[in-house]
Every structure is written in C-alpha cells, then in structure tokens.
Amino acid sequence: MTSQALSRASPGALRSGAREWRYANRPCYEAPMRLKSGIWVAAYLRRCDVEGIFAAVRRRGAEEAGAIFIKINRLDGTGTLYGPAPQAVFDEARPADRMFIAMAGGEKPAAEAELEARLVKEIRFDPDLWIVEVEDRAGRNFLDNLI
Numbered sequence: 001m002t003s004q005a006l007s008r009a010s011p012g013a014l015r016s017g018a019r020e021w022r023y024a025n026r027p028c029y030e031a032p033m034r035l036k037s038g039i040w041v042a043a044y045l046r047r048c049d050v051e052g053i054f055a056a057v058r059r060r061g062a063e064e065a066g067a068i069f070i071k072i073n074r075l076d077g078t079g080t081l082y083g084p085a086p087q088a089v090f091d092e093a094r095p096a097d098r099m100f101i102a103m104a105g106g107e108k109p110a111a112e113a114e115l116e117a118r119l120v121k122e123i124r125f126d127p128d129l130w131i132v133e134v135e136d137r138a139g140r141n142f143l144d145n146l147i
Contacts, residue, residue, distance in 0.1 A: 038063040040098060041130055044070075047142050048134055055134040062128035069122060070100065071115055071133045072141055078109035081118055082143060099145040109139065 041057060048055035061067065070082040085099035104110045104118045122129060134141070 034065070035098070036064050037061060037066045037068055037130055041068060041132060044132060044142070051140070051142065053134060053136045053140065053142075055132060057130065058133045059123075059129065059131040061130040067122075067126055067129040068098065069103075069119065069129060069131050070141060070143065071119070071131060072105075072139050073112070073133055073135045074109055074139050075135055075137050077112050078105065079112060079115050080105035080109055080139060080141070081115045082141060082146070083122065085145075097145050100143050101146070 045055050045057070058071070067084050069084075072080045072082070074080075080102055081104040082100040083103040085101040104115050119131060
C-alpha cells in the first residue's frame, strides 16, 4: 500500500500480523501487548493457591479481553470488590498492565449484599466479564496494580 492509501485506509485494513495500525511506524516488538483475560485469571488463581488461599472462577467471561472483577470474601458476611480501573488512570509507559480499583468496600469491608448488587449491575452492563472470588479472612487481594 502506498502512503496515500494508508492514510485513507480504515484501521482494520491496516492490521498486519503482530503490528497494529497505531504502531505501524514502530517495530512489532515495541507495540504493547496485553495478556488475555483467561491467562491472567489462571495466573491469579495460581498465585492465590501458592499463598494457601482458596480462589475460584464464579463467572467465565470473554477469553480474549473480558473485564475481570475480584471479589474478596472475608467469610464474615463482608468483603471487597475490585474491578478494572478507568482508562484515565493508565500509565502511558505501561499501557498493557491491568490496573484495579476498589469498587465496593475499599476503606472498610462492605456487606455481602452490597457486593452482589454491584456485580449484578456490572453483569447487566457487560455480560462478558469474569468474576473471581477469593476467600480470605484477612482480606488479602494479591493485586499488584491496585489504585
């Protein structure tokens, strides 16, 4: 394709192999790649298992890019819900990282009913999301990029 044709082409037409149209002027190894949701969830479950904490997938979402919600159940009727951070807080230097934010029960654990109501609301908005539930009395979350 000529440079004139490239400037008029749609973004879908500019995709080629591992390079995406936004990164057409860069080598393919410099384009940020994001880990698939299914792989990230499997690694998170393994991390919880290594720490001796029970964690399970409650809802399986889109394998490629489904949003991931982590529900920490403190086993006393309370817990915390973590979800994807808004795009505005992503760091330009690390655009492929998954970042999380406390959506319910951030400072003080919230009631189980409040967490479930928020999850129902999120499912209505995006039916392709993942829900991972972790049972830990101490409320540990093992999330590296928590905002």
